Amino acid sequence: MIVGRGGTLRRMEDSPSARLTKRLRLEQVGPTNARDLWLVHQDDAVWPWYDGARPSLGQAQRWAASMGESWRLHGVHKWIAYDRASGEVVGRGGLSRTPVDDDWGQLYAYLPAEPWVRATHDVHRPFSAHAHWFEIGWALRREFWGRGYAAEIGRAGLAFAFDVLGAQAVVSCTVRHNARSRAVMERIGMRYTGEIRSRGVVDGVAAEQDDAPFAVCVLLHDDWDRSAE
Ligand SMILES: CC(C)(COP(=O)(O)OP(=O)(O)OC[C@H]1O[C@@H](n2cnc3c(N)ncnc32)[C@H](O)[C@@H]1OP(=O)(O)O)[C@@H](O)C(=O)NCCC(=O)NCCS
Numbered sequence: 727m728i729v730g731r732g733g734t735l736r737r738m739e740d741s742p743s744a745r746l747t748k749r750l751r752l753e754q755v756g757p758t759n760a761r762d763l764w765l766v767h768q769d770d771a772v773w774p775w776y777d778g779a780r781p782s783l784g785q786a787q788r789w790a791a792s793m794g795e796s797w798r799l800h801g802v803h804k805w806i807a808y809d810r811a812s813g814e815v816v817g818r819g820g821l822s823r824t825p826v827d828d829d830w831g832q833l834y835a836y837l838p839a840e841p842w843v844r845a846t847h848d849v850h851r852p853f854s855a856h857a858h859w860f861e862i863g864w865a866l867r868r869e870f871w872g873r874g875y876a877a878e879i880g881r882a883g884l885a886f887a888f889d890v891l892g893a894q895a896v897v898s899c900t901v902r903h904n905a906r907s908r909a910v911m912e913r914i915g916m917r918y919t920g921e922i923r924s925r926g927v928v929d930g931v932a933a934e935q936d937d938a939p940f941a942v943c944v945l946l947h948d949d950w951d952r953s954a955e
Pocket residue numbers: 771772775863864865866867870871872873874875876877878899900901904906907910913
């Protein structure tokens with residue numbers, strides 16, 4: 727065991743389902759990662775992008791349990807990223823299946839007019855999801871910004887989507903003014919396609935709004951350059 731600078735205890739053994747990148751060990755989020763997930767989401771530079779308030783440990787435990795369920799039932803959800811050398815919690819990120827609902831239905835306008843776009847995944851728990859395209863995202867503890875870790879998680883997510891899950895497309899959405907997240911999307915080869923409206927943070931407004939503008943980036947399998955750095 728080692729004690730990371732964030733005060734968290736980490737096992738240094740690789741779990742069998744972990745994926746390794748050059749600098750990171752990516753573990754599937756489940757109940758045992760709840761405290762590490764909380765460490766990321768309670769960061770003052772992270773939570774304002776997601777929630778109206780800093781999440782409690784209990785909230786993170788519920789998220790971690792739900793992500794673990796999605797890994798079990800949907801075969802994918804977010805990873806927690808640990809520094810391979812130090813074991814420190816760097817951030818969280820990766821893929822998830824997108825719910826079949828009106829919010830995500832707005833994405834149809836930015837995907838090809840082909841049947842795979844609306845096809846649903848066979849397993850309808852914990853929610854009914856699209857079968858052939860996935861959402862990708864990232865969040866890093868503030869001290870790990872500016873070192874390329876988000877792009878490293880992002881590229882690992884694209885490889886998992888296209889090589890392992892057989893995805894046709896990966897999408898990413900962030901509120902219009904989240905320039906750093908949009909830069910990650912572009913850096914890993916995704917292309918801006920337009921905007922949708924959903925509940926989220928609006929620049930300069932304290933409370934979340936129902937119709938916040940979100941920028942959408944898309945990468946189709948056929949446009950993926952696996953060698954892009
Ligand atoms: C969005 C977020 C993950 C982006 O993090 P980031 O550190 O800006 O992005 P990366 O990890 O890809 O790092 C890129 C930067 O590292 C630099 N860098 C330094 N060393 C590097 C290396 N070895 N390899 C690659 N890039 C490196 C790059 O030049 C780039 O610098 P720049 O920002 O000056 O252009 C981060 O801002 C965050 O956690 N925000 C809060 C949560 C959030 O908004 N999440 C998204 C919600 S949709």
